[in-house]
Amino acid sequence: MRLPEHGLAEAVALAAALPDLEVVGSEIVRLPKPHAGHLFGTGKMEELGARLQELEIELVLVDGPVTPVQQRNLEKEWKVKLLDRTGLILEIFADRARTREGVLQVELAALSYQRTRLVRAWTHLERQRGGLGFVGGPGETQIEADRRAIDEQMVRIRRQLAKVVKTRELHRASRRKVPFPIVALVGYTNAGKSTLFNKVTGADVLAKDMLFATLDPTMRGVTLPSGRKVILSDTVGFISELPHQLVAAFRATLEEVLEADLILHVRDISHPQSDAQAADVEDILDKLKVDDDVPFIEVWNKLDLLSEENHAATALQAERRDDVCAISALTGEGFEALLLEIEQRLGEERLNEELHLPFADGRRHAWLHAENVVRDEAQSKEGWVLQVEWTASQKGRFNAL
Known part of the structure; x- marks a missing residue:
């Protein structure tokens, strides 16, 4: 369950992500029942209005849904501009x-x-x-x-x-x-994906302690310890209660995840709501209809922010699971194990080749389709011209037919 204090802290961090915006205060207002016309009861609305006037506030952010009628009435009553959670996230996305x-x-x-x-x-x-x-x-x-x-x-x-x-x-x-597998980084916003991306690729993607620091997907080539090349993709951070307009509008941006051969779910393991954040990420991946067969590694990031005792316990817990790697993107701790795990999860390297098969070779032609390795097919006078993507072992089996 999300605690209101953590929700408020996230809302303040969201506000801080907008340039030229100074957050002068924040508080939790408990509402037994939201007022249909004003959101808050009359007494609370007047109390807040007096404080806003005293502090000369120009913008009020409400971390939750505000109906058009409530927004209009509150803006008129308080003489300020008001944004709800969806409006604020849209402003940040527009800026980024x-x-x-x-x-x-x-x-x-x-x-x-x-x-x-x-x-x-x-x-x-x-x-x-x-x-x-x-x-x-x-x-x-x-x-x-x-x-x-x-x-x-x-x-x-x-x-x-x-x-x-x-x-x-x-x-x-x-x-x-290009026969390079795609490895997609996903995770809650501010989990450290861009820091990890920069460290692994040597790139210079904006990496700040700021929500939604990365908005557009960035891709770079990476050479694994074995010499094998992969493409690493950094994506927009996910967030709880992501406005439904953005889930739809940003589906294309997140298509890199749908294309991925391996997904790294980067978690801020030092965050008190890490489990809830992970659940939000998994929920959005479900909405995106990510294939369950795609290999998945949980990357527990920010070990450097844990106490010595928690650091040891978290690292030990990660070691006991075969789907988790514990790292610090900042210090590089755990990188070697992570890269080896990526290598292992990707399995055999896939090769792209062109094959020419005579029409008489129907058995081998059928075998290629049964193995689902044919990416494109045309016909010449002599037979089939096939573009195949396969592993070395599949190629060996084909040659043995």
């Missing part, structure tokens, strides 16, 4: 997106969210305010016009995204021809 696809996905998710913020208002209220320039209007006609404009914009962005995704699919298809 770097690739064309990332930017388009954020815009699409923001528009989807913005569409739900259009509130009917029977009086001439000021135009609604929210993250990413969310707008509403006074009166049904204005709302309908805004909704239509948003829908048209979403259609345009989806078309642009389709082109970008098609281009990336071509890149991925060309990468498939």
